[in-house]
Amino acid sequence: MSGILLITEQNAGSWHRMSFEALGAALQLGTALNLPVHACILGSNVGPLAAEISAYPLAAVIALESGALAEYTADGATSALAWLVDQLQPDYVIAPHTYRARDFAPRLAARFGRSLLADVTGMRLDGPSPVFQRQLFQGKLTADYAFDSPAPNFVSVQAGSFRAVEPAAAGAPVESKTPPAAEIRQKPEPAFQEQGRAVDLTAAERIVAVGRGIREEGNLVLAQELAQALGAELGASRPICDNGWLPMERQVGSSGQTVAPKLYVAVGISGAIQHVVGMKGAACIVAINKDPAAPIFEIADYGIVADLFDAVPALTAALQSS
Amino acid sequence: MKILVAMKQVPARDSLLRAAPSGLWLDEADLGFEVNEPDAYALEAGLQLRERYGGEVVVATLGPDRAEPALRECLAKGADRAIHIAADSPESFDPLATARLLAAACAPEQPDLILTGLQSDDLGSGQTGVLLAELLGLPHATLVMAIDAENGTLRVKRELEGGWFQHLSMPAPAVLTIQSGISRLRYATLMGIKKARSKEIRRIDAASLGVTPAPGLRLLRLYPPQRAKQTQFLSGSPAQQAAALVDKLKFEARVL
Ligand SMILES: Cc1cc2nc3c(=O)[nH]c(=O)nc-3n(C[C@H](O)[C@H](O)[C@H](O)COP(=O)(O)OP(=O)(O)OC[C@H]3O[C@@H](n4cnc5c(N)ncnc54)[C@H](O)[C@@H]3O)c2cc1C
Numbered sequence: 001m002s003g004i005l006l007i008t009e010q011n012a013g014s015w016h017r018m019s020f021e022a023l024g025a026a027l028q029l030g031t032a033l034n035l036p037v038h039a040c041i042l043g044s045n046v047g048p049l050a051a052e053i054s055a056y057p058l059a060a061v062i063a064l065e066s067g068a069l070a071e072y073t074a075d076g077a078t079s080a081l082a083w084l085v086d087q088l089q090p091d092y093v094i095a096p097h098t099y100r101a102r103d104f105a106p107r108l109a110a111r112f113g114r115s116l117l118a119d120v121t122g123m124r125l126d127g128p129s130p131v132f133q134r135q136l137f138q139g140k141l142t143a144d145y146a147f148d149s150p151a152p153n154f155v156s157v158q159a160g161s162f163r164a165v166e167p168a169a170a171g172a173p174v175e176s177k178t179p180p181a182a183e184i185r186q187k188p189e190p191a192f193q194e195q196g197r198a199v200d201l202t203a204a205e206r207i208v209a210v211g212r213g214i215r216e217e218g219n220l221v222l223a224q225e226l227a228q229a230l231g232a233e234l235g236a237s238r239p240i241c242d243n244g245w246l247p248m249e250r251q252v253g254s255s256g257q258t259v260a261p262k263l264y265v266a267v268g269i270s271g272a273i274q275h276v277v278g279m280k281g282a283a284c285i286v287a288i289n290k291d292p293a294a295p296i297f298e299i300a301d302y303g304i305v306a307d308l309f310d311a312v313p314a315l316t317a318a319l320q321s322s
Numbered sequence: 323m324k325i326l327v328a329m330k331q332v333p334a335r336d337s338l339l340r341a342a343p344s345g346l347w348l349d350e351a352d353l354g355f356e357v358n359e360p361d362a363y364a365l366e367a368g369l370q371l372r373e374r375y376g377g378e379v380v381v382a383t384l385g386p387d388r389a390e391p392a393l394r395e396c397l398a399k400g401a402d403r404a405i406h407i408a409a410d411s412p413e414s415f416d417p418l419a420t421a422r423l424l425a426a427a428c429a430p431e432q433p434d435l436i437l438t439g440l441q442s443d444d445l446g447s448g449q450t451g452v453l454l455a456e457l458l459g460l461p462h463a464t465l466v467m468a469i470d471a472e473n474g475t476l477r478v479k480r481e482l483e484g485g486w487f488q489h490l491s492m493p494a495p496a497v498l499t500i501q502s503g504i505s506r507l508r509y510a511t512l513m514g515i516k517k518a519r520s521k522e523i524r525r526i527d528a529a530s531l532g533v534t535p536a537p538g539l540r541l542l543r544l545y546p547p548q549r550a551k552q553t554q555f556l557s558g559s560p561a562q563q564a565a566a567l568v569d570k571l572k573f574e575a576r577v578l
Contacts, residue, residue: 074452074462099483100442103464106417106449110456115418115538118447125573140339142547148537185496186462189489191482199341206577230578242503248485255481255501265578284575286567287553291336295547302570303553304563314560318568319578 002031003036003059005090006010006104009040009070009098010049012307018157020095020164023056025123025157026094032125035091037170038062041083042077047133050174055167062126063176072187075115077104079182082111087177090152097156099254109154117145119273121161121259134158138272139295159277164182191295197249199233206232206263208242209252209279213268215290219246222312229319235279237261237269253278268308271296288312323377323471326370327401328424328454329361331385331392332444341544347413348429360439363501366408366507367411367469368437369400375471376404380431384412386530391435397518398510404521405431413445416539421453426531429458440465440499451499462497463490467504485569490495499546 006026010018024038030037036059043065052062057109058251063135064084068318081104085093093108095101095120109116121142122133132155147153190302199319208230210223220240227234234250241251252259253275269275271287271294279285280299289298297303304311333339334354342349357365368379369409381396382405383389393404396562407427411422417489428436436455441448448464466486468479510518554570556563572578 042410066536074464094473099465099481103452103462106447107456107462110418110421110453111394113415113418113536114448116447117418117471117539118449133445135547136445136544137333137339138446139547141341143544144542146540146542148540150537160489185465185492187491189484189491191488193486228555244506254483256485258484263571263575284571284577293338293546295551297418298547298549299551300553301575302567303555304567305555306560306563310560311563314564315567318561318564321567 001038001088001090003038003088003090004092004094005085005088006037006039007093007095008039008041008053009096009100010046011166013045013049015049016096016163017100018159021159021197022094023053024165025120025162027057027161028093029094029123029130030107032130033091040064042069042080054172055169056165056172056175057168057170060174061172061174063174064179064281065176066178066181068181068184072100073184073186073188074104074107075182075184075186076313078111078134079312080179081108083179085112085132085152093154095156096159101156103244105154105156112152114149114152116156117147118156119158120155121158135273138270138295152178158273159278171259194248199249201235201250201252201257201259202232202266204261205235206230207252207259207261207279207282208232208265208267209235209237209269210267211237211238211269214240217243218308222246222309226265226267226312228314230263230265230318232263232265237275249293266296266300268311269296270294271298323371323380323435323437324431324433325371325377325435325437325455326428327361327365327379327381327396328360328369328438328450329359329365329381329383329392329396329438330442330444331355331383331389332358332442335443338493338548339514345539345543345545346370347411349453351508355388357395358439358442358444360443360500360502361442362439362502363504364439364504365396365399365401365502369434369508370469370505371469371517380433382424382428383407384415384420388411390523393489393523394518395510397521397523397562398514399508404522406525407528408525408530417447418533418538419533421450421457423528423531425454425457426451426455426533427526434496435471435494436460438497438499451497455497458497458498461492462499463492464496465501467501468569469498481485516523537556550570552577
């Protein structure tokens with residue numbers, strides 16, 4: 001086949017929402033290169049999902065099903081998908097850059113002697129060939145990449161970079177395939193959450209989030225005072241929770257909470273994508289950072305470029321006197 | 323247990339990054355370098371496993387001459403010895419080429435466990451560990467937050483999205499990519515720094531590993547990101563900035 005193979009993601013019969021962003025990316029590339037898009041769904045009993053996604057403008061939907069795929073494992077996903085790629089011989093394989101794709105997609109690409117182009121944020125055509133964008137240095141620079149390798153080539157796309165598309169009721173044919181049995185070395189146990197959550201950041205109307213710029217645990221009081229003056233909850237970026245300065249339930253981002261408050265004040269946070277996916281839905285974003293090139297300013301409504309040790313106490317004082 | 327930790331030296335977090343005139347890499351003048359943070363967590367996990375189960379921790383890096391102090395730092399924290407795969411511009415290797423070189427240099431060590439950070443904070447492809455596993459025919463797990471190793475079986479805690487976790491078992495030898503926060507990082511002691519001076523760093527020329535370059539990913543150009551939103555920057559003294567912001571939040575954004 002000449003075309004694009006989209007790898008979607010589902011868990012126990014529910015879509016990972018990024019599947020539809022990757023679908024948007026696959027259709028965009030398909031339109032640009034005039035290539036049909038085939039979507040595959042991995043799992044067992046994925047019939048209802050296959051029927052649902054067949055309403056999109058796809059050439060075909062492939063339900064890749066077996067009992068061994070009921071629970072995700074790196075070995076299971078890699079060998080089933082390698083079998084499918086081998087059968088279909090697509091030009092491009094596209095997956096959402098989820099934690100699961102981080103786990104299997106490099107291995108899948110390597111099975112074909114390829115490097116995965118991971119976490120792509122955009123694409124355009126340069127003559128007949130696509131050029132892909134991705135972030136380097138945690139979002140501080142952007143880079144253009146091209147493939148020198150022949151088909152198949154493998155791409156994963158970043159959360160929030162491609163628009164999810166609307167179904168077109170096209171009614172793509174659904175085909176069920178069973179991959180050959182494979183050795184699966186990982187034995188997964190059920191997913192769980194850590195016990196006891198004292199705060200619910202998702203319900204907060206205002207959040208002051210503090211990042212590594214705060215430097216020391218003892219300085220957290222500055223952010224706490226600002227939060228109090230604003231009537232806000234205190235949130236944090238990952239390094240603050242990694243250090244144990246605040247409990248993990250206050251971590252905002254892809255591994256923590258996804259929040260959408262009316263006001264989000266990011267203090268000494270650089271704006272790495274894994275943080276941004278958790279807060280970019282805030283109605284109003286304020287960033288306080290000494291680095292004018294910090295990626296957080298790409299999504300901030302209001303910015304204060306300053307040393308937070310000056311700016312935060314000044315803001316707390318201004319709020320208290322207003 | 324013999325533990326191999328693959329580590330990368332990356333530009334220091336707070337450095338000012340400028341693209342070189344070639345547009346293919348950074349201007350390295352005035353640039354500081356440090357151990358990639360997720361790799362520091364991988365080393366920490368390795369050292370703690372050695373404390374629990376005994377054995378040896380070997381660190382390996384692919385990098386130019388400037389990467390040697392990063393290896394020395396790992397030795398000072400307690401790694402037993404190091405392997406330096408020397409290459410002048412390692413950034414020109416794509417993820418698979420990087421992993422092939424590391425695999426070629428590390429396979430003869432026959433480690434029981436290979437640890438890497440889950441990604442490097444410079445190129446951020448997040449693939450080295452997973453590719454090492456594929457090239458060496460080993461099972462792997464990514465985003466690892468805890469490790470137990472009893473009777474040749476590894477049981478790890480993996481981070482999933484949105485605050486969820488999962489345990490997973492697999493046979494050793496295996497490759498694990500470590501997520502930050504697995505435990506607190508230790509500092510090198512004065513004694514450790516002194517001892518590190520006499521520890522072995524074995525240098526292997528990357529070109530001698532017999533890995534033939536294959537066409538793969540090509541970096542065309544580096545450039546500053548484009549802004550999606552027009553941020554209103556507030557100017558003046560801290561007090562003036564604060565007053566202006568409060569005003570905007572009240573009357574423009576209406577969130578106060
Ligand atoms: C799989 C995965 C999952 C992850 N999950 C999450 C997650 O859920 N949440 C999360 O937050 N991160 C997550 N991360 C980590 C993320 O990639 C970043 O490393 C992290 O968000 C950086 O935190 P930070 O912005 O506080 O620190 P840094 O990136 O170090 O930024 C510190 C900022 O503070 C500024 N600063 C320093 N001093 C001052 C000062 N005196 N005044 C003003 N500004 C100052 C600096 O200019 C810099 O911009 C994840 C990473 C991976 C790979």
